[in-house]
Amino acid sequence: MRFLAVIRILFWSLWPPSRSFVVGAVLMGSACGSPPHVPPEGLPELFEAVEAAPALHETAMDGCIQVHNVWKAQVRAVHLTARGSIGDRVAMLRDSVYAPYSEFWDGYLGPGFDRWVRRHFDFAGHPARTNPIRTSFLALIADATARAEEITGLRGCAKWYLVYGPGYANMGGLSDGRGMLVDFFAPGYDGDFSIEDMRQLASHEVAHVLRGHASEPEAWTVLNVIVSEGMADYFKKIYWDGELNDAEVLGYSESEWDWTVAHESELWRIARGQLEDTSRAVIDQYQRSDRRLHPEGPPRVGYFLGFRISEAYMARHGPDALVNLFQLSARKILDDSGYSPQPPSAAP
Ligand SMILES: [Zn+2]
Numbered sequence: 648m649r650f651l652a653v654i655r656i657l658f659w660s661l662w663p664p665s666r667s668f669v670v671g672a673v674l675m676g677s678a679c680g681s682p683p684h685v686p687p688e689g690l691p692e693l694f695e696a697v698e699a700a701p702a703l704h705e706t707a708m709d710g711c712i713q714v715h716n717v718w719k720a721q722v723r724a725v726h727l728t729a730r731g732s733i734g735d736r737v738a739m740l741r742d743s744v745y746a747p748y749s750e751f752w753d754g755y756l757g758p759g760f761d762r763w764v765r766r767h768f769d770f771a772g773h774p775a776r777t778n779p780i781r782t783s784f785l786a787l788i789a790d791a792t793a794r795a796e797e798i799t800g801l802r803g804c805a806k807w808y809l810v811y812g813p814g815y816a817n818m819g820g821l822s823d824g825r826g827m828l829v830d831f832f833a834p835g836y837d838g839d840f841s842i843e844d845m846r847q848l849a850s851h852e853v854a855h856v857l858r859g860h861a862s863e864p865e866a867w868t869v870l871n872v873i874v875s876e877g878m879a880d881y882f883k884k885i886y887w888d889g890e891l892n893d894a895e896v897l898g899y900s901e902s903e904w905d906w907t908v909a910h911e912s913e914l915w916r917i918a919r920g921q922l923e924d925t926s927r928a929v930i931d932q933y934q935r936s937d938r939r940l941h942p943e944g945p946p947r948v949g950y951f952l953g954f955r956i957s958e959a960y961m962a963r964h965g966p967d968a969l970v971n972l973f974q975l976s977a978r979k980i981l982d983d984s985g986y987s988p989q990p991p992s993a994a995p
Contacts (some may be wrong), residue, residue: 694726694781707789711804714785718831720744721811723771733834737764751808755828774872775836782827782842792850793863795857798885799970827852850886857973868881868924872934874977877953897954903945911988914941914948960984
């Protein structure tokens, strides 16, 4: 989860364009290129799929889940202007894709939608363009939300925006805790795209939806990041009920996991001195896949520490306390967890 300064919209697992990468995915390349002027491969098939099921707005769970299929409007606009000029395409995308969802685009992309289309919206060249028709994302999101409700008793209602976007996040959330996005053009959705990965990602993101306002977006500190990302991964573990081991939950290799466990007290000693820090550069060391807190360790140790804090909290308070991870402040969760990793030499 992170802040975008623009109109106070916060995206979970998101970072601005110049700071390119995606949590749990791969490092982003710079995707530049000119939009095509002839119908690209895969597009007629996409267009047919969109024409057969054109609903831009779908709901599930009695309206609790709302999905805006912005990608369908994008497919239509690209297809209908395939033989036109770039100006035609920009105009159509502006009218049918930007205007109805301007608040979303302003928050996610920032200003300059037209410029982004001209310079970076390489639809034809993107290997992920047919991914939205590979599964029902409405069903995927509704399944994750329903299962989360079954586990916690809490209902994670949200508006989801499904887009071909700038790829800053594969899945993320807005600061009000009720707006979410799937960006099919994020790294990780190309040839290796797996629906199973998507389901795992959804279980983490639904935890953010459940935590919503309790995530204290006014004071975005290292502690907030550690606890909110860690509790989301802890919830992911519960959600998958033994199907994923701890390393898999965190998206670590076995050796990365072993390293973090062996150096846990050392990592925590550093983190303890930075918990109230709000600087982006420091927070990035805990959250981003291309930053490291410890030069020898894996990235995203904030997730690891928050995961261990959540485990400590739950070990102390029992399974019925799970709901507290979504409702208490990060500080309260930490203080009541008794989390205090000991150096390996001091361990019994
Ligand atoms: Zn997250």
